[in-house]
Amino acid sequence: MKLWDKIKGTVTPDSGVETPQAASFATRPDTIYSPVSGILMRLEEINDEVLSAHLFGEGYGILPTSRTLYAPANGRIAATTVTNHSIGMLTDEGEEIIMHIGLGTVNMNGKGFTCFVNQGDVVKAGTPLIAFEPEAISSAGYEDVVTLIISNVGDNVRVNHIGSSGTLLGGRPLVKVGDPLLVVRK
Template sequence: MGLFDKIKSKFVSDDGTFTPPEASFATRPDTVYAPVSGVLIPLEEVNDEIISAGLIGNGYGILPTGNGVLYSPVNGRIGATTVTNHSIGIATHEGIEVLIHIGIGTVNMKGKGFKRLVEANDEVHAGQPIMLFDVDAIKLAGHDEVIACVISNPDAFAKIRHVGASGTLIGDRPLVKIGDPLLVAKK
């Protein structure tokens, strides 16, 4: 068995099901971390009137790079899932409500290209894989693949600081990796 086979066997079960590895990073209870690696964009530039107006919350858009695994950006409890698996909500024990919406118009895909790894009321920890998504399927369906990661209850906090930054830029935009701090909520 070669090195590639040894690595692959760690993440693929005997029935051929892919199990993504967990991400490990230090966390703080007042911080929301990047659920995917990608290029950060301001919500105002997301090509959706509801998201860009901040009606679903305060946060960032992320153009994903990488393997199509969405990781929990916080420690908390899964609060809301959708039948189409294109969005998911997580509530922290500190009262931060995080909503992650994968793609624009992806509700019309009726779940094709998405696989949820958790259920409503499951306890999750930051870095735990919670959803699989197929970027190519999203693009082939004619949808924008941007992922919105927002605090959906911003009025519960005195201030939400946008701290997503990186020394690496792509087209004048920061490149973030899974586990990089994005938002800090202060009471």
């Protein structure tokens, strides 16, 4: 590794896309944090019948203002996709998290997405997971909303939606990577 790469804290994988530096933020074991910066929205506002009906679980949508998806908690990568548009994670506390970039983006066959982790990798909150190109998503005719869902919500689990911000855009909260979004109580 070159000295400049060490100083920047980046490594260039085979895809030619630089791996971003890890985000650094304080964490609590019962809290899930924002994996991307952007405008927070309720699941009911997402233009997808399954997500808006909470059929996959509880969470949020985020209209991204950044291009990297980060780990929202400490845990292990449970699943990756060949198309790099979504990822599954099992937190150290046992929450199953699904993160999906865009609506219909599976049809892009990986174009505009670069994954930095593999199934089975252990990650810390703030580890870069996927880089994506919002321009490629919109030019392909898809919405670029990022969804974060806790999928194993049951009778003995309560999820408190705490995502908020003192900064609003169009009446919606702006969040940054590492802002607390969900607290899971068992």
